[in-house]
Amino acid sequence: MHGPGPAAYRAVLDVRLRRPAAGIDEDRHQLAAVRALDLDVQGAPRYSRGVAKRPFNEGLQKLKALSPPREERPQKPVRPPPPPPAPPAEPSESELWAQATRGARPVERGPDTVAPPAPRGAPGAHWHPDLEAIDALRALVSGDAPFDLSDTDEYIEGRVAGLDQAVVRKLRRGEFAVQGHVDLHGLTRAEAKQAVDAYLRGARQAGKRCVLVVHGRGLHSKDQLPVLKDALKGWLASARFARHVLAFATARPVDGGAGALYVLLRRPGR
Template identity: 45%
Template sequence: MAKRPPQPEADERALFEEEMADVRPIERDRHLPQVTFRKPIPISEREREVLRELDRLVSGEAPFELQDSDEFMEGAVQGFDPRIVRQLRRGEFALQADLDLHGLDAATARPLLERFIGDCHARGLRCVRVVHGKGRNSPNRVPVLKANLPRWLARGPARLLVLAYSSARPEDGGTGATYVLLRSRGGRRRKRGSL
């Protein structure tokens, strides 16, 4: 059988009613605040084109602008800020991960690269280095991995995650390595040496 909660004693109830006798409800303003909406400002065709281009950049559909020579290579999503590409080229971003593809053939290296880029992006990393070598030990001394890397970054599954890439500085591997700047997952860009 369930117990009933104890009833307040008559003295307590009388005391409460006595204390509340002169309490009055707070008067309220019965009018809700007036909300006004501005008329939408018409968007010019130029602004529409800028918004479409921005949408292409954000979605990863924009083509890459490539600048390659026999030794140096660089590329970025079309319309990407050239100042950031310059910072990448100068090695001003903290390297957060490395992948060494030295000595691998293209068939082995490509899936490793794609997995590495995907894993780094998923972990929120922004700047990574891919060491591909200069091809000095390749048949005919042709740098197979280095030659394929721009295409893999700009056209493969990685293209949705990559903003820019550039040959590394000499102390980071020079033209035998490439810096890769990944799209943000909400993190902030970090300079070399910063936390």
């Protein structure tokens, strides 16, 4: 079957010219115009849609061939993420010291500046064990020791602070029964101190309350001074001996007089 000739195209064009489709731009929408004409025109020859669209399709293809191709926009390169920041370096000791002392100023020494006390080291060559007794006597004088002391050239007496004075009077009068004694004649200071310490500790553990310590008058010592008597007064008032002793007093003449001491001991376990 042969398709329509030129007369058919002219018939379609004539219809288009005579009766344009309402509301359709024929220049821009040719296919829509043809469809409208195909529906609105009465008595016009009917042709297949392929025959009617052929001249318009060819024109569209020519227009597409003449139009410049679209330029594709180049894609922007994706930037890699920035590397993580490096951890800060640890400051050196000099930097830490500079930060700690920033703004510090040296103290200016003025007339009111108190010098630090000299460090206390080991005892020097002049140290002597009897210095303990001297320290105890100094503490008694200043009121820091637990013992109250009173003495004369021939007489010495001491008691724990707070002890009833009536107890000391009884001790001085010899009203407590003497339950033992220790004799220090012929001993050096160091030997005498050790002997007194051991004897008082043992006597207290044995439950004895009153003992006699014979120290002598010092008649056979250098310059005839009662060396052990003065030392014994400090020993009995020191903390080492005070844990055993309540009071002491010069003995009556019948028990040795100025050459001996009554010592009243604490009860065991107290």
